[in-house]
Amino acid sequence: MITAALLGNPNVGKTSLFNLLTGSNQYVGNWAGVTVEKKEGFVDNSLKIVDLPGIYAMDTYSNEEKVAKEFLLGGEADVIINIVDAGNLERNLYLTTQLKEFNKPIILVLNMIDVAESKGINIDYPILEKELDVKIVPIVATKGKGIDKLKEVLFKSNFLKTSIDNKFHFQNEKETYNYIGKVLNKALTYSKNNSTSITEKIDKIVLNKFLAYPIFFAILVLIFKFTFSWVGQPLADMLDGLVADSLVPYLQAMLSTTSPWFSSLLIDGIVGGVGSVIVFLPVILALFLGISFIEDSGYMARAALMMDKTMRKMGLSGKAFIPLIISFGCSVPGIMSARTLESERDRKLTALLAPLMSCNARLPVYAAFVAAFFPKKAATIILSLYAVGIVTAFVIGLLFKNTIFKKDEEPFIIELPEYKLPEFKNLVDHTWDKGKGFLKKAGTIIFSMSVIIWFLSNFNFSGMTEMNSSMLSSIGKFIAPIFAPLGFGDWQSSVSLLTGLMAKEVVLGTMGVIYGGDLSTTLLNHFTPLSAYTFLIFVLLYTPCVSAVAAMKKEYGTKMATFSVLYQFGLAWIVSFIVFRIGSLIF
Known part of the structure; x- marks a missing residue:
């Protein structure tokens, strides 16, 4: 089997190329001894692609560069696939010259050639190939162009067997860039293009010191409106109506002659638990469609740049903004992506703040409560929850910066x-x-928990019983006093928070099992608008799910994972208490 090492600068399309080459046939883990992601994929079972971390050079000794260097020195790679941005060759080729020193065949993949051409950059591929002594393949990764040609080159055995005569041994950076400049002078020509590029025109507006932040917040509002007012929530309401008005009556009729306990398990347990969560799939999809759009458009990097000054106050650089944004999807990849930050201090601080960002698992809970209590202000209420998470993270970051994470900024x-x-x-x-x-979680964790919750809510040690005397109610009544000062001290909401430690969607799934029937109507009987909002604040901030805690333990050890569990529970209680008490005085 041929082994190819995939390398390149950050943001040149390396991940897109890896996904195009390997599809779903890929595996993710950690490199031994370091918290750097290890990705491997296979092409036709005869070619292994090892996606090495994105780096700019081999001489600054970060964990990412150590991983890349040690892998190439280990001799496992048969060929190097070096992907570069065709529009920024001078900077990208610095890494290429260093890769030449490993005496491996190199395929230089020139990505985004369409963008380079739009800039008036014309590349003479034969000349560049000759000067660099590498095989060149131009591609457009976002459109899949050139991928078949790349695969063809990779599978040419005569290319892999070519002897390497390395002549690239530069003493310092300035000699290196002089050489790159001479090569590009021969291989590149420029069309007359004196007009300002589209990117420059857009940046003059979105990075304007007066307009940047209003535009940023306007984009966030649009995404939330799209998700909760225009598309996502309306579709979720339609799906909820379909389940309640069609599926449940059908199942009730079909199961009318079966055992009452079996009918209850299926309808109250599985449909009530899983169904109450799954109906919010359109909300999840709508939100991530909006986030994916701003990521793929190139705006997300601008948002990180704009946030750098604010992040500095928390002791972090704007680069930490990216893991925090990722955490709006799920805390687990947010925690894991913190490994890309340069210092151990930044990685730990970012990982501790990541779960405070409102992940998509909480969305079904928000949507259900907002539909019941604040239907006309859905986008505003949910946006306020996201804002509370961000502001809380900022305050905690400021506190940690001046206490347990004192160090020079990166x-x-x-x-x-x-x-x-x-x-x-x-x-x-x-x-x-x-x-x-989301669907996988609904089919595994939420399904399992729904069955368990149904059993605990219908049985005690004497056998089948009423819910108020069940094992679940006993557990709930035992922990309920903890939450009473927050305005929701009944056993049903208390036990829902407990089961939510498995996955935040399970909070709603548990309520679906316990309350049954029309969840919105039942919620109105158990909460006031103030206690409902306070409950959502607690769901937003309290202890991360077991998957996030496991990721924290894997990346940073048991001590930090334990600290995360305890500090977030205490934080959620304090903030919820303040919100409820202030709200009680106002309303």
């Missing part, structure tokens, strides 16, 4: 990609990836 370097209209297929793929994760 510099912030980020590349601003060209703006582009996202490809429809990529948007759909990215959005569906998130949807599949």
Whole structure:
């Protein structure tokens, strides 16, 4: 089997190329001894692609560079696939010259050639190939162009057997860039293009010191309106009506002659638990369609740049903004992506703040409560919850910066990609990836917990019983006093929070099992608007789910995972108490 090492600078399309080459046939883990992601994939079972971390050079000794260097020195790689941005060759080729020193065949993949051409950059591939002594394959990764040619080159055995005569041994950076400049002078010509690029025109507006933040918040409002007012929530309401008005009556009629306990298990337990969560799939998909759009368009990097000054006050650079944004999808990848930050301090601080961002698992809970109590202000209420999470993270970051994470700040370097209209297929793929994760969780964790909750709510040690004397109610009544000062001290809401430690969607699933029937009507009988909002604040901030805690333990150890569990529960209680008490005085 041929082994190819995939390397390149950050933001040049390396991940897109890896996904195009390997599809779903890929595996993710950690490199031994370091918290750096290890990704491997296979092409036709005869070619293994090892996706090494994105790096700019081999000489600054970060964990990512150590991993890449040690892998290449280990001799496992037969060929190096070096992907570069065709519009920024001078910077990208610095890494290429260093890769030449490993005496491996190199395929230089020139990505985004369409963007380079739009800039008036014309590349003479034969000359560049000759000067660099590498095989060149031009591609457009976002459109899948050139991938078949790349595969063809990879499978050419005569290319892999070519002897390497390395002549690249530069003493310092300045000699290196002089050489790159001479090569590009021969291989590149420029069309007359004195007009300002589209990216420059857009940046003059979106990065304007007066307009940048209003535009940023306007984009967030649009995404929330799209999700909760225009598309996502209306579709969720339709799906909920379909389940309540069609599926449940059908099942009741079909199961009318079966055992009462079996009918209850299926309708009250499984449909009540899983169904109450699954109806919010359109909300999840709508939100991530919006987030995927701003990521793929190139705006997300600008948002990180804008947030750098604010993040500095928390002791972090703007680069930490990316893991926090990822955490709006799920805390687990947010925690894991913190490994890309340069310092151990930044990685730990970012990982502790990531779960405070409102992940998509909480959305079904928000949507159900908002539909019941604040239907005319849905987008505003849910946006306020996200804002509370962000503000709380800022305050906690400020506190940690001046206590347990005192250290000099790291510099912030980020590349601003060209703006582009996202490809429809990529948007759909990215959005569906998130949807599949939600469905998988519904079919495993939420399903299992729904059955367990049904059993605990219908049985005690004497056998089948009424819910108020069940094992679940006993557990709920035992812990209920903890939450009474927050305005929701009944056993049903208390036990829902307890089961929510498995996955935040299970909070709603548990309520679906316990309350049964029309959930919105039942919620109105158990909460006031104030206690409902306070409950959502607690759901937003309290202890992360077991998956997030496991990721924290894996990345940073048991001590930090335990600290995360305890500090977030205490934080959620304090903030919820303050919100409820202030709200009680006002309303």
